[in-house]
Amino acid sequence: MANTYVILAVLVVGIILIIYAFTTIFHSGAQAPSKSTSTPVSTSGAATATAPPPPPAVVTFYDVNVQYAYYGPVSKNGINCSYTTYTYIDSQSLTLNGSQPFNLQFQPGSGQCPFTITSVVVNTPGFAVTSTTPGTPFTLPPNSQYQLQVNMRAPSTSFYGPLTITINYR
DSSP, X not given: OHHHHHHHXXXXXXXXXXXXXXXXXXXXXXXXXXXXXXXXXXXXXXXXXXXXXOOOOEEEEEEEEEEEEEOSOSEETTEEOOOOOEEEEEOOOEEEETTOEEEEEEOOBOTTSOEEEEEEEEXXXXXXXXXXXXXSSEEEOTTOBOOEEEEEEOOSSOEEEXXXXXXXXX
16 A cells, blocks of 8 residues: 555656646746757758748639729710610639739620720729730720720739629720
């Protein structure tokens, strides 16, 4: 029975010493030793740490909301031009890397009245219009359609959601 008390006392003292050691290490600001991987060493002898590269940003948009915003007269050359502002939802989707360039194609039509596309802007934060083909401004003659290519750059951070573009015309 005495041996049991001795073993129990040794265990209790051992646990107290371990707790004391960890408390002393963490309160003094020192860090517990850890397993280390090889650290590159510079020619001057100072150690340099290299961080792994961050994961690439992934950009996914699942709808393109194209807003046609008309700013101009109601009639042109005696013809009633009843253009309005409206939104067209194109169910295109695209996944790309952050900051990657891409382009979208649209086919605006003029109806009875000619109109001029004055600018194309992107309303979704982080995306940027880099150029259009043809360049703006350009005029569509009456009863015509034209292929408009919008060249863009994706944001450098991850994104998932709809993309909103405004095509301004008069």
